[in-house]
Amino acid sequence: MTDITLSRIGALEHIFPNPDEYLFITGLAGPARDAAALTNDGPNMFTMAGCMGAAVSMGLGMALSAPTKKVCVIAGDGEMLMNIGSLATVASQAPENLTIVCVDNGGHGETGGQVGHTALRTDLAKIADGAGIANVMTVSSSDGLMAAADFVKSGVGPRFLWLRVLPGDPTSFKRNMNPMECRMRFKTAYLGG
Numbered sequence: 001m002t003d004i005t006l007s008r009i010g011a012l013e014h015i016f017p018n019p020d021e022y023l024f025i026t027g028l029a030g031p032a033r034d035a036a037a038l039t040n041d042g043p044n045m046f047t048m049a050g051c052m053g054a055a056v057s058m059g060l061g062m063a064l065s066a067p068t069k070k071v072c073v074i075a076g077d078g079e080m081l082m083n084i085g086s087l088a089t090v091a092s093q094a095p096e097n098l099t100i101v102c103v104d105n106g107g108h109g110e111t112g113g114q115v116g117h118t119a120l121r122t123d124l125a126k127i128a129d130g131a132g133i134a135n136v137m138t139v140s141s142s143d144g145l146m147a148a149a150d151f152v153k154s155g156v157g158p159r160f161l162w163l164r165v166l167p168g169d170p171t172s173f174k175r176n177m178n179p180m181e182c183r184m185r186f187k188t189a190y191l192g193g
């Protein structure tokens with residue numbers, strides 16, 4: 001495995017300098033807070049709170065139903081591993097407007113900080129490539145953030161970015177936790193109103 005020197009704090013801001021151009025679907029906990037900081041908990045972000053493993057599937061549906069919109073899933077390594085088969089479905093459907101970013105800290109922060117599989121031997125980039133996703137990139141240092149930004153905005157999707165970050169707390173941003181409000185504001189952003 002590669003040496004990791006990248007802090008998760010602020011990494012997404014380098015990759016997505018114009019977050020208003022995207023619809024974001026997030027997984028649980030840390031990645032959702034990182035994405036909330038990126039979008040200022042904006043209407044263009046929908047968090048799959050309580051639905052671990054569903055973010056990639058939801059993002060795929062969103063990308064297929066809104067082919068003119070840029071859709072990005074931001075999920076953690078635990079979430080990704082929980083529904084790894086969704087990557088095969090993404091590859092088969094091949095929506096050009098879908099980007100998946102896995103923010104991987106090599107541990108499971110929500111359940112006590114246990115060491116995760118990706119901190120040992122599991123290589124999510126190889127899994128994404130093996131599933132058939134043609135555009136796969138790994139970044140584990142700040143030197144790669146500019147290339148990651150270019151990767152996300154150029155080329156044909158779907159794209160899978162394995163963002164390997166140091167262990168540590170996510171952004172401390174406080175999200176709106178009212179599901180009805182979040183659903184309604186995202187619906188408005190999705191419909192373009």
